[in-house]
Ligand SMILES: [Zn+2]
Ligand SMILES: [Zn+2]
């Protein structure tokens with residue numbers, strides 16, 4: 001995984017003094033560590049046991065790409081809402097004055113599309129596997145189109161969400 005993994009178990013829960021569990025990555029790319037005495041109960045949507053959760057900063061990853069505006073390296077970042085973007089490594093944010101400094105280049109990372117060898121049950125065209133920027137996967141018809149200008153979908157509307 002990454003260098004955070006090597007730190008697992010070395011930290012102590014400030015609530016109950018047990019060791020913290022493994023670093024866990026949410027579907028939206030955020031990282032957290034739960035107390036080893038606590039576990040998420042998907043049925044009741046609550047934490048059983050110790051409720052301590054430590055959110056980890058997702059360190060920006062420097063990319064092997066150059067900013068088209070100023071030539072500095074780009075870094076990849078994840079917003080609070082799980083959207084991925086690339087931004088210029090010279091960009092700064094001053095929380096005191098709420099002003100952005102440095103280069104303002106931002107590129108939103110869209111999902112990726114993969115050709116599948118499967119036929120659409122609706123129209124028999126080929127399906128494609130689409131992975132959203134947040135990591136969700138869906139199969140959709142390769143004839144499906146999206147017109148960003150008019151915000152309308154065209155082509156075949158077959159969609160199958162995959163469980164991850
Ligand atoms: Zn605890
Ligand atoms: Zn730049």
Ligand SMILES: [Zn+2]
Pocket residue numbers: 120121122123124125141142143156157158
């Ligand atoms: Zn179709």
